[in-house]
Amino acid sequence: xxxxxxxxxxxxxxxxxxxxxxxxxxxxxxxxxxxxxxxxxxxxxxxxxxxxxxxxxxxxxxxxxxxxxxxxxxxxxxxxxxxxxxxxxxxxxxxxxxxxxxxxxxxxxxxxxxxxxxxxxxxxxxxxxxxxxxxxxxxxxxxxxxxxxxxxxxxxxxxxxxxxxxxxxxxxxxxxxxxxxxxxxxxxxxxxxxxxxxxxxxxxxxxxxxxxxxxxxxxxxxxxxxxxxxxxxxxxxxxxxxxxxxxxxxxxxxxxxxxxxxxxxxxxxxxxxxxxxxxxxxxxxxxxxxxxxxxxxxxxxxxxxxxxxxxxxxxxxxxxxxxxxxxxxxxxxxxxxxxxxxxxxxxxxxxxxxxxxxxxxxxxxxxxxxxxxxxxxxxxxxxxxxxxxxxxxxxxxxxxxxxxxxxxxxxxxxxxxxxxxxxxxx
Numbered sequence: 001x002x003x004x005x006x007x008x009x010x011x012x013x014x015x016x017x018x019x020x021x022x023x024x025x026x027x028x029x030x031x032x033x034x035x036x037x038x039x040x041x042x043x044x045x046x047x048x049x050x051x052x053x054x055x056x057x058x059x060x061x062x063x064x065x066x067x068x069x070x071x072x073x074x075x076x077x078x079x080x081x082x083x084x085x086x087x088x089x090x091x092x093x094x095x096x097x098x099x100x101x102x103x104x105x106x107x108x109x110x111x112x113x114x115x116x117x118x119x120x121x122x123x124x125x126x127x128x129x130x131x132x133x134x135x136x137x138x139x140x141x142x143x144x145x146x147x148x149x150x151x152x153x154x155x156x157x158x159x160x161x162x163x164x165x166x167x168x169x170x171x172x173x174x175x176x177x178x179x180x181x182x183x184x185x186x187x188x189x190x191x192x193x194x195x196x197x198x199x200x201x202x203x204x205x206x207x208x209x210x211x212x213x214x215x216x217x218x219x220x221x222x223x224x225x226x227x228x229x230x231x232x233x234x235x236x237x238x239x240x241x242x243x244x245x246x247x248x249x250x251x252x253x254x255x256x257x258x259x260x261x262x263x264x265x266x267x268x269x270x271x272x273x274x275x276x277x278x279x280x281x282x283x284x285x286x287x288x289x290x291x292x293x294x295x296x297x298x299x300x301x302x303x304x305x306x307x308x309x310x311x312x313x314x315x316x317x318x319x320x321x322x323x324x325x326x327x328x329x330x331x332x333x334x335x336x337x338x339x340x341x342x343x344x345x346x347x348x349x350x351x352x353x354x355x356x357x358x359x360x361x362x363x364x365x366x367x368x369x370x371x372x373x374x375x376x377x378x379x380x381x382x383x384x385x386x387x388x389x390x391x392x393x394x395x396x397x398x399x400x401x402x403x404x405x406x407x408x409x410x411x412x413x414x415x416x417x418x419x420x421x422x423x424x425x426x
Contacts, residue, residue: 058296111150145189
């Protein structure tokens with residue numbers, strides 16, 4: 001089997017169309033999805049079914065958290081609308097740098113949640129509070145890249161859990177190597193954001209400005225993020241929070257609808273709001289929700305063709321040591337968009353090759369797990385919901401987001417791979 005060149009070409013056309021900005025990103029995604037399906041030889045029925053399934057699932061997993069965040073901000077007295085460009089930024093003081101460090105630390109922990117896109121969505125209001133007096137745009141990118149770092153390198157992230165289970169790696173060594181690597185990766189993300197987003201890139205605050213609901217907003221965001229992290233802990237194979245009915249309860253806590261009800265419920269009980277705040281939040285959240293749904297539909301189409309697996313299989317004969325799991329996962333991630341699917345497939349592909357790669361030891365298996373995780377977080381672009389959430393939170397146009405978000409995750413992955421190679425030689 002081989003990958004039809006038309007499939008790769010159609011993906012490139014989607015990428016370029018979104019980056020060019022001549023057509024609205026949503027329209028470019030929809031037309032690109034149809035073109036990809038035609039190039040891959042999918043029938044009209046397969047196109048409609050796969051895209052519809054991905055669209056609906058993404059509206060549930062990411063759309064509801066986006067709506068929850070919009071409602072929380074609206075109830076607090078602000079505007080859930082995206083940041084608007086404007087305002088002259090100033091160089092960060094030591095307090096500003098400290099706030100960025102806090103955002104990075106929050107992001108590393110939040111990256112272990114069951115859904116990184118969902119946790120980023122519910123933390124957007126918290127990012128507004130932390131970074132409102134410094135550089136909100138830089139803060140949004142710092143938070144997003146830190147979440148990506150936690151997703152690929154820390155337990156109990158589903159990506160790390162899946163790779164660890166498949167590669168039979170000891171969790172103690174995964175944690176021992178993964179924690180410093182996650183901090184390193186988040187630091188790289190913060191530095192990258194500082195380099196590519198200058199002080200002049202600061203943006204204005206959302207409309208409104210009432211501060212009465214800020215404390216309730218912070219509490220609501222932390223609780224919603226915590227619920228998503230608890231759900232991730234419930235997925236751990238050893239069932240640390242109990243099995244059976246207890247496990248089902250833990251998993252249910254992090255479902256998008258439950259998260260929305262909890263977050264908005266806290267705001268309703270703690271604050272007062274003028275009429276129309278619900279309508280306003282829905283209107284503001286709808287464009288991003290539809291864009292995320294389109295990205296999910298494109299992702300589902302990419303997965304249905306199995307093109308990512310066919311490309312990744314060509315890398316398996318290469319004697320690259322700890323770099324091979326990274327490259328296989330990175331290719332899987334960039335072609336089909338899902339970090340978890342990339343990690344599961346890449347780990348399954350390289351598991352029989354660990355002896356040939358010199359990784360068939362407890363330490364080697366732990367390094368292989370982290371290599372898979374680093375690859376699975378690299379190269380986020382238009383078929384990844386996290387990409388669009390960071391772009392919206394930072395007020396970036398698609399072309400700029402491709403440079404900042406895609407470039408940032410690639411930089412993080414390459415630095416982590418270099419650190420893993422050094423660790424393997426030690």
